[in-house]
Amino acid sequence: MRRGRFASALVTALKGLAVAPVLGRFPRFVLVRLVEEMTDTARDYAKLGSRVLLLGGVKSPAFLRAALDELSVVLPHAQRITFPGLGHSGPDDDGHPCRVADALRAFFTA
Known part of the structure; x- marks a missing residue:
């Protein structure tokens, strides 16, 4: 997060907490791009x-x-x-x- 990589931090948290087990099936780089695409202000x-x-x-x-x-x-x-x-x-x-x-x-x- 200090580096401003918020999407990556969110993916780490989601995978670590196993909130949605289906996320474990997707490669990390796919999930990070998906989160970045969904980021709004x-x-x-x-x-x-x-x-x-x-x-x-x-x-x-x-x-x-x-x-x-x-x-x-x-x-x-x-x-x-x-x-x-x-x-x-x-x-x-x-x-x-x-x-x-x-x-x-x-x-x-x-």
Whole structure:
């Protein structure tokens, strides 16, 4: 990441965590190119007409909070919720899934 090779770092993390086992079947150089191709800047989303719910936690990593900061400014129809006391795993069993579910339910029924 210090070298600015973010796509490569993401592929390393995804393969290491085995979040999606199918990724192990693809050569690294293919996955890195795929991630690079999908990389967008926040400004690319400025014309999005859909309502968007941005969820984050006070304890989330700084880079995720920064991404939400930028997206909440750029997205024309964004609603942002920051959960006190939660991190990135807020929806998981080690977080508080009911709070996250309540926010999702409120957004989608509005």
